[in-house]
Amino acid sequence: MTIMEPRKHGDASDGTVGGRQTRFEGNLKVTGGATYALEYPLEGLAYAILVQSTIPAGRVISVDAEKALAAPGVLMVLTPDDDLGLLVASDWGGNRPENQPYYPLPRQVQYNGQSIAAVVAESREQAVEAARLICITYEKAPHVASFNDTAAGEGKVMDSLTSGWGDAEAALAAAPVQIEGEYSTPREYHVAMEPHGLTVKWDGDRITVWEPSQWSHGMARSYSEWFGIPYENVRLISPFIGGGFGSKGAALAHGAVAAFAARKLGRPVKLALTRPQNFTNYGGRAATRQRIKIGATEDGILQAIVHRGASETSTYADWPEQTGAATPILYKVENFSSQHRVVPVNAVTPGALRGPGKNPSAFGIESAMEELAYKLGIDPLELRLKNYADHDYQSGKPWSTRRLREALTEGAEAFGWSKRSHEPRSMRDGKTLIGWGIGCGTFPVLQAPSEAMIRILRNGRVEVVSGAIDMGQGTYTILAQTAAEVFGIPVDQVEVHLGDSRLPGSAIAGGSMLAGSILGAVHKAATAARDELIGLALNDEKSPLRDTGANTLTFSGGRIAAPRDQGPSLTLSELMAALGRDEIEILRNTLPEGATAQEQHQAWTSMAKVQGPTMGEYSMHSWCAHFAEVRVDEDFGTVRVSRIVSAFDCGRLYNPRLVESQWRGGIIMGIGQALLEEGLVDQRNGRTVNNNMGDYLVPTNADVPHIEVISVGIPDYGASALGGKGVGEVGIVGVAPAIANAVFHATGKRVRDLPITLEKLI
Numbered sequence: 001m002t003i004m005e006p007r008k009h010g011d012a013s014d015g016t017v018g019g020r021q022t023r024f025e026g027n028l029k030v031t032g033g034a035t036y037a038l039e040y041p042l043e044g045l046a047y048a049i050l051v052q053s054t055i056p057a058g059r060v061i062s063v064d065a066e067k068a069l070a071a072p073g074v075l076m077v078l079t080p081d082d083d084l085g086l087l088v089a090s091d092w093g094g095n096r097p098e099n100q101p102y103y104p105l106p107r108q109v110q111y112n113g114q115s116i117a118a119v120v121a122e123s124r125e126q127a128v129e130a131a132r133l134i135c136i137t138y139e140k141a142p143h144v145a146s147f148n149d150t151a152a153g154e155g156k157v158m159d160s161l162t163s164g165w166g167d168a169e170a171a172l173a174a175a176p177v178q179i180e181g182e183y184s185t186p187r188e189y190h191v192a193m194e195p196h197g198l199t200v201k202w203d204g205d206r207i208t209v210w211e212p213s214q215w216s217h218g219m220a221r222s223y224s225e226w227f228g229i230p231y232e233n234v235r236l237i238s239p240f241i242g243g244g245f246g247s248k249g250a251a252l253a254h255g256a257v258a259a260f261a262a263r264k265l266g267r268p269v270k271l272a273l274t275r276p277q278n279f280t281n282y283g284g285r286a287a288t289r290q291r292i293k294i295g296a297t298e299d300g301i302l303q304a305i306v307h308r309g310a311s312e313t314s315t316y317a318d319w320p321e322q323t324g325a326a327t328p329i330l331y332k333v334e335n336f337s338s339q340h341r342v343v344p345v346n347a348v349t350p351g352a353l354r355g356p357g358k359n360p361s362a363f364g365i366e367s368a369m370e371e372l373a374y375k376l377g378i379d380p381l382e383l384r385l386k387n388y389a390d391h392d393y394q395s396g397k398p399w400s401t402r403r404l405r406e407a408l409t410e411g412a413e414a415f416g417w418s419k420r421s422h423e424p425r426s427m428r429d430g431k432t433l434i435g436w437g438i439g440c441g442t443f444p445v446l447q448a449p450s451e452a453m454i455r456i457l458r459n460g461r462v463e464v465v466s467g468a469i470d471m472g473q474g475t476y477t478i479l480a481q482t483a484a485e486v487f488g489i490p491v492d493q494v495e496v497h498l499g500d501s502r503l504p505g506s507a508i509a510g511g512s513m514l515a516g517s518i519l520g521a522v523h524k525a526a527t528a529a530r531d532e533l534i535g536l537a538l539n540d541e542k543s544p545l546r547d548t549g550a551n552t553l554t555f556s557g558g559r560i561a562a563p564r565d566q567g568p569s570l571t572l573s574e575l576m577a578a579l580g581r582d583e584i585e586i587l588r589n590t591l592p593e594g595a596t597a598q599e600q601h602q603a604w605t606s607m608a609k610v611q612g613p614t615m616g617e618y619s620m621h622s623w624c625a626h627f628a629e630v631r632v633d634e635d636f637g638t639v640r641v642s643r644i645v646s647a648f649d650c651g652r653l654y655n656p657r658l659v660e661s662q663w664r665g666g667i668i669m670g671i672g673q674a675l676l677e678e679g680l681v682d683q684r685n686g687r688t689v690n691n692n693m694g695d696y697l698v699p700t701n702a703d704v705p706h707i708e709v710i711s712v713g714i715p716d717y718g719a720s721a722l723g724g725k726g727v728g729e730v731g732i733v734g735v736a737p738a739i740a741n742a743v744f745h746a747t748g749k750r751v752r753d754l755p756i757t758l759e760k761l762i
């Protein structure tokens with residue numbers, strides 16, 4: 001457990017919900033005071049490293065480990081010949097095949113860079129050296145390197161992602177104006193600063209895992225199921241995470257290998273993935289392509305959208321990167337048809353990366369909308385406002401709140417959009433072409449049950465306790481603000497304990513659902529604890545507040561008193577002392593009353609109880625509009641993003657400082673997606689060529705311009721207990737098309753395949 005000491009900042013209202021409190025754990029992270037999963041100095045550590053396949057498809061015939069086993073310091077070599085005796089764990093939904101063996105080091109090779117052996121030694125250097133001595137013989141099979149290979153075929157249609165209404169083909173054919181384009185995005189990777197890895201230790205049949213995690217409870221469940229031990233016997237600890245962006249939501253094969261080795265050796269084991277291994281041990285964003293056809297009237301009223309998309313998946317699991325995720329909800333259209341396919345290739349199964357689905361989807365539809373605007377000679381802002389969706393045409397439900405119109409108009413105002421001249425190549429500064437473009441974005445509101453414990457201590461401090469995760473978004477901080485507000489105390493009187501699967505159950509820090517979900521639980525528990533304290537203070541004969549005759553108490557400025565200052569006022573610690581209480585502890589969850597232990601376990605360790613955006617009466621989403629300015633060198637085709645203004649509707653903001661940082665972080669990732677990021681695959685062997693941070697380019701400070709962010713949201717109490725909508729992911733959605741649209745405006749060249757590199761412009 002970790003106790004956070006916030007730095008004092010600004011005035012007291014910063015420490016309440018809606019305040020601009022700085023990050024509780026920020027100081028620790030930047031001063032080296034935060035301990036990460038690979039930094040626990042356990043006694044007797046052994047070091048594991050993975051050996052990966054060098055072919056993209058086939059079978060391991062034999063592994064000759066003789067030399068490796070004889071090398072200095074080597075304790076163990078694991079290969080496909082070893083039956084680790086593990087069982088397959090549940091999937092995200094909490095479903096589990098019965099008694100199916102799990103092979104984290106499989107004989108069947110499905111992709112280049114798949115883990116097939118592991119070496120454990122006294123030191124990491126010895127393990128690395130021994131791994132070099134392992135000799136693997138393969139039987140190769142033909143492979144499909146990417147979904148652009150002819151051998152890849154068309155893939156399979158995902159029925160669950162097929163949607164439509166009206167008669168899209170007929171309306172398209174009848175529309176006086178039509179545009180059509182194919183848009184594609186490459187493989188993209190999380191490249192979080194902190195690589196994956198873990199430290200793991202057994203005590204009898206109990207296991208402790210220090211591992212960066214977006215979901216302590218969900219990952220603990222996988223360990224318990226792999227090893228056939230009770231859930232209670234697993235403790236997954238993850239108080240600090242150096243970025244996850246979707247990659248740290250699930251326990252992975254390397255975790256199983258390290259845990260197995262630790263048990264077998266009777267020693268704690270540390271396993272760190274190398275940076276290249278971080279490109280193949282789990283999947284990034286799948287490569288996508290989509291064809292969009294839009295039919296419209298001469299004056300720009302949409303008549304039909306026909307969308308056909310595809311994304312890469314692996315040969316052993318289906319992961320759809322839904323290219324049609326944003327298409328149906330951004331605009332008003334009476335005739336719509338969308339279909340998505342997955343195409344198996346020899347690569348690791350892709351995964352969630354900030355804004356999954358919505359992100360590539362927005363690249364398609366938002367590029368296409370501007371293509372239509374130029375074809376019609378209409379201002380792209382005007383075209384969007386003309387086709388504003390007054391309700392969700394897909395679900396037929398009203399929006400809970402949708403301030404996209406305000407985002408567009410207020411963003412345009414702040415950007416100075418009205419000064420734009422419409423024609424491409426019409427704005428320049430000497431040899432520099434200037435272009436402006438818009439991209440809208442959206443992300444659904446997901447809601448999950450959560451649990452939290454509040455402890456009021458005799459020393460007047462309040463503890464907030466939850467197994468929830470802070471990977472940098474600000475969970476520690478907003479939980480403290482919520483409790484501080486309920487008890488009317490300064491925020492530095494609150495301690496927050498997070499990141500431990502032994503602590504109360506929580507939603508995943510994923511799908512931008514944690515803040516709204518966990519604050520509901522914290523607020524409920526804190527209010528209940530306050531009510532209990534009020535009850536004691538008014539009724540206990542030892543209480544100085546008993547004789548006030550009041551029927552409630554106020555909590556403010558760190559003091560508790562009867563309303564209208566009747567009688568004394570006490571601090572929390574004075575009241576606790578007067579009552580003779582050491583502690584008041586309250587646990588609350590947001591499940592329906594009477595949920596069984598089994599249902600609770602299911603709620604914290606699976607996605608079974610997560611509510612989608614249209615499961616209730618309304619359709620609930622966050623929204624944004626990005627305005628980008630680019631400057632393109634006319635001779636060299638180099639693109640600089642020189643300015644971004646983005647306006648967001650994320651409902652109520654629990655902490656605007658942190659929200660602005662989330663939005664900016666997403667926008668910066670969007671700049672990378674637009675101009676730099678691209679996982680390159682060697683067609684001959686299916687290998688990711690640029691599997692390191694030197695060659696897989698992400699934006700540096702020099703690539704990032706001034707970014708102005710604006711909130712246009714209003715509280716949405718349908719979306720969450722405290723009125724906020726999701727913040728963490730929507731920021732990246734729509735940035736890449738805004739930049740692509742700006743590049744078109746600057747140069748007259750439409751780049752439909754990301755990233756926009758200079759050779760595509762000259």
Ligand code: MCN
Pocket residue numbers: 192242243244245246353354355471472473474475478508509510511512513514515516650651652653654655656658659662665723724725726727728729
């Ligand atoms: N917040 C707020 N008001 C709201 C909603 C959120 O003040 N109405 C602020 C809070 O500071 C909260 C943060 O925004 O902690 C994010 O809240 P939310 O949108 O609920 O997202 P989650 O807490 O579920 O975080 C996950 C989300 C996802 S899915 C990815 S991917 C992502 C992201 O957060 N990865 C991140 N932001 C990240 N930020 C950092 N630093 N590192 C990552 O890996």
Ligand code: MOS
Pocket residue numbers: 214244245246247249352353354355356509510511512729
């Ligand atoms: Mo975020 S990609 O849902 O962790």
